[in-house]
Amino acid sequence: MILNARRVFLVVLAFSLIANSSFATDGYFVTGFGTKQQGQGGAGVAHPGDSLAGATNPAGLFLAGNRFDAGLTLFRPIRYGAIAGNQLPPGYPDVNGIYDANRVKNFELPELGYSRLYRPNIALGVAIYGNGGLDTSFTQPIPLLGSTRGGVDLEQLFISPTLAYKAGAHNSFGVAVNIAYQRFAAEGLQNFASASYSIDPAHVTNNGHSNSYGGGVRVGWIGELNRIVSLGATYQSRTYASAFSRYKGLFAEGGKFDIPANFAGGATVKLGSKTTVLFDEERILYGQVKAIANSSANQALLGSANGPGFGWHDINVVKTGLTYEVNPELTLRGGYNHSGLPFDSTQTFFNLLAPAVTQDHLHVGATWGLKSGKEINFAYVHAFDNTVHGTNSIAPGNGGGNANLRMYQNSFQVSFAWKK
Numbered sequence: 001m002i003l004n005a006r007r008v009f010l011v012v013l014a015f016s017l018i019a020n021s022s023f024a025t026d027g028y029f030v031t032g033f034g035t036k037q038q039g040q041g042g043a044g045v046a047h048p049g050d051s052l053a054g055a056t057n058p059a060g061l062f063l064a065g066n067r068f069d070a071g072l073t074l075f076r077p078i079r080y081g082a083i084a085g086n087q088l089p090p091g092y093p094d095v096n097g098i099y100d101a102n103r104v105k106n107f108e109l110p111e112l113g114y115s116r117l118y119r120p121n122i123a124l125g126v127a128i129y130g131n132g133g134l135d136t137s138f139t140q141p142i143p144l145l146g147s148t149r150g151g152v153d154l155e156q157l158f159i160s161p162t163l164a165y166k167a168g169a170h171n172s173f174g175v176a177v178n179i180a181y182q183r184f185a186a187e188g189l190q191n192f193a194s195a196s197y198s199i200d201p202a203h204v205t206n207n208g209h210s211n212s213y214g215g216g217v218r219v220g221w222i223g224e225l226n227r228i229v230s231l232g233a234t235y236q237s238r239t240y241a242s243a244f245s246r247y248k249g250l251f252a253e254g255g256k257f258d259i260p261a262n263f264a265g266g267a268t269v270k271l272g273s274k275t276t277v278l279f280d281e282e283r284i285l286y287g288q289v290k291a292i293a294n295s296s297a298n299q300a301l302l303g304s305a306n307g308p309g310f311g312w313h314d315i316n317v318v319k320t321g322l323t324y325e326v327n328p329e330l331t332l333r334g335g336y337n338h339s340g341l342p343f344d345s346t347q348t349f350f351n352l353l354a355p356a357v358t359q360d361h362l363h364v365g366a367t368w369g370l371k372s373g374k375e376i377n378f379a380y381v382h383a384f385d386n387t388v389h390g391t392n393s394i395a396p397g398n399g400g401g402n403a404n405l406r407m408y409q410n411s412f413q414v415s416f417a418w419k420k
Helices: 005-018 035-039 058-064
Strands: 067-084 097-100 107-119 122-141 149-167 171-187 210-224 229-236 262-271 275-284 315-327 330-339 360-369 374-388 402-419
Touching: 035 067, 035 330, 035 360, 035 374, 035 402, 058 107, 058 122, 058 149, 058 171, 058 210, 058 229, 067 122, 097 122, 122 171
Parallel strands: none
Antiparallel strands: 067 097, 067 107, 067 402, 107 122, 122 149, 149 171, 171 210, 210 229, 229 262, 262 275, 275 315, 315 330, 330 360, 360 374, 374 402
16 A cells, blocks of 8 residues: 555645635636646546546546555636727716736646555545636726626535446446535625625625535546557536525525536547557536526526526537657657637626636646656646637626637646555
């Protein structure tokens, strides 16, 4: 055994307490879990690569073997909003212009995984990771929203105990129980904190962070067709979570904010002894969570079952990766990730708070083997600059015009692994 159970529990607990960052990549989900996956486009359903397998495909624990992984990502999203063509009546302020959402722009996200081959056909493990999130922190108020500096902070943390079972020489199956923690805060939305707009005006904005807890499950399969090709499939259920009680007048269904289900399939192809190609396709079901899926044009009050939301819909994500073993100590990685846009151009006004418009990501990474079964992994991800222009996205009653959104991102990840 690599580490005793008590030490693993204490490290897991420590990571859960310091995880405090926010991501926005494939919608608001991260592109991949673990440094190896981040270096290869986020692909890894058929070969997760390390002990964070429970976050991607729990069947992959057998490929991880006995190991312990600890990683840290430094994440820097750059995001802007703009309002153009607005025509409020005389006496109101001119709200047109660019709004900088980068008052806070540097974040850190830890990850941790542990796996052990308990028996020849049974593997156990645990993964702790940030599922994703959103953050905007405007440097000035947006007058159409409120009187103080606007922004939101959504963070999601998973702890996933995992069990995998090997059925014969070529197939493995796995299940992970997802224990989820979320917290959320919103600021600068005073214009909506009234009985004209919300079922609970006191719980719309500027109430500090609100906590939520929930649970779900992820299942997966990996099969080796032959020495060259392996396939994988995984499904994560909807994570049912308690409501954000301090924002029950903002989100639909009284502050309820579940984490959407997702599923993916993947393949790996070995091209000789040194090169492996990976391909995944994922579907994220954002449309099943009313808090983000309801249209911003809905006429019901905020906080009600059909209250306005962000207009998000389901998206597909395509992930491609390549690994090349230069020598037994050094492996190089690269990849590309493309995701669908989670909302259309008519929904950009509320999404000033959640401008998740990056779609194309370039990934590079490497693994350097050290002595005594240790290794160090690196990954860098660049999300290319993307702008979405609104189409009739601001209601005529608010002066009309459009909200335009822009974002790009950079992240650097490093992790250490101890292998038996």
